[in-house]
């Protein structure tokens with residue numbers, strides 16, 4: 365039996381003294397030793413990014429990543445290593461090259477990359493460029509009969525916005541202090557119906573546009589990258605669903621090459637382009653997606669209870685999915701490796717999940733939570749069924765599965781690759797003193813802050829939505845939202861090895877302490893939606 369040391373923590377502003385939360389400093393030392401001096405996190409991260417590369421959901425590379433991560437888990441001695449399917453994700457897709465050249469007058473290569481799930485060109489195509497601006501369904505008919513054999517420039521030139529701050533950011537005392545403030549949300553009574561309307565309109569317009577372009581026989585379409593400075597920031601287009609219109613080859617071009625094309629057309633110049641995109645759907649029919657799971661089984665009377673950690677293994681397709689999210693995957697895998705290496709024998713089972721389909725709307729994690737823990741009933745109407753979970757009308761009380769009451773806590777990493785500076789408590793105030801105690805042995809490596817506020821938009825949300833404790837760490841942003849997020853610059857070079865080592869140590873320690881504490885993690889009340 366290991367010696368337990370007690371750390372008593374005060375809640376700063378409130379002055380409340382929390383109950384003593386046990387912290388096993390002997391175990392923390394062993395975890396830190398393994399994490400800081402015997403790390404394998406960069407080996408894992410490097411293999412995912414530089415050997416496998418981009419991991420678009422259901423692409424052949426994603427399958428390779430599922431298989432490789434399973435292999436690592438087995439080598440490290442984890443139990444119950446397996447993939448778990450989620451139904452009907454759609455088709456896989458991959459691309460191998462994309463070139464756009466300006467012809468006539470001044471021949472020039474232009475930098476653009478394809479949107480995922482759009483078709484390739486089947487060899488080089490050449491055509492005159494026309495500027496097309498479709499903002500609503502009513503605009504569609506005005507373009508009929510005008511687009512055959514053309515290459516389409518979608519939208520207008522965008523004014524260049526000069527940067528006013530450094531493109532890389534680390535927290536300091538002031539910015540961490542700022543995170544301690546909680547903002548009470550404004551009433552959102554009509555918010556959902558507004559969002560549903562916008563979602564449905566956007567989807568309907570995209571389908572109509574895809575159909576028009578294909579029927580017209582337009583050769584390819586080019587839109588502007590959503591960021592400046594030569595960065596190609598691009599997600600999906602077309603459709604991953606078999607049977608839906610996929611439109612025509614579509615690429616996102618760097619702003620500095622898109623804008624001159626737009627200006628030339630506005631000045632009534634003729635522009636001719638050659639486009640060559642080698643892209644293909646890798647399935648004929650819709651396929652399930654796969655999450656990869658593994659465990660360190662608990663022992664004793666709490667063995668059936670579950671502590672989870674995870675990150676999404678899928679990525680977008682133009683970089684190598686480094687900060688988003690090989691970093692999170694490498695950290696979560698490393699945390700499991702560390703726990704095995706230090707001989708941890710947790711009371712509760714510690715389970716790691718490497719999700720897929722995150723980038724298309726948290727699909728893998730949402731499905732997993734519904735199957736294993738709890739779900740709201742499926743809506744009967746097809747229109748409601750077609751909406752993502754967060755936009756549906758309430759369908760009745762939460763339906764809990766057996767493992768709902770056996771679940772303790774889920775920790776996720778998906779805010780880029782930056783160093784951990786603390787954790788968001790997701791409005792679960794009873795978790796605050798627990799996290800403060802667990803963070804204390806990591807103050808010396810920069811992780812000091814427990815913020816009550818929420819953080820959103822990734823795989824802890826499906827847990828949170830059904831009232832299960834799911835958390836994300838506060839991280840240094842680095843250049844996540846200026847250079848790498850969903851861009852072709854999301855590569856190995858933008859990640860700092862020491863940040864990943866620090867994160868892995870903290871995750872391993874949090875998972876261990878969650879698995880060993882007397883009670884499961886306290887829960888906040890489920891917000892039954894109105």
Ligand SMILES: [Zn+2]
Nearest residue numbers: 676688689778
């Ligand atoms: Zn992500």
